[in-house]
Each structure stands twice: as structure tokens, then as C-alpha cells.
Amino acid sequence: MKRKIVTCRTVLRRCAGLVPVNRQGMEMVQVAILVAIAVTLGLVFKSQIGDFVDNTFSSLSNAKF
16 A cells, blocks of 8 residues: 655645645746746846847858858
């Protein structure tokens, strides 16, 4: 017979009658946090990103294939 490991968190949820956490909602929060981090980094390094893109496209347009 296989024993099931029960954590304190599970016991507290059962005692309190709480439903398990919605994983899809947790994933949406993670996506929102990642998007916020990406936007913040874009705003902080805006000029460096712009310079990099300009240099890359100018070197591509000057290259002779």
C-alpha cells in the first residue's frame, strides 16, 4: 500500500475548507509579471536598444551579398 505524503498546507486547506489554487490564474499572473519586467527593461534601456537596432540594420544594408 502506497502512503500519500500530506503537507501542512494541504491539511490547513482541508480544515479551512478552501479550494485548491487555480493553476491557470497563477500562470496568468506569471505572464503579467514577465511582461511588466520586459516593458520596464525596454524603457530603461531604450536608447541602447535603439542604437543596437540602428547599427545592426545599417551594417546589414551596407553589406554586399
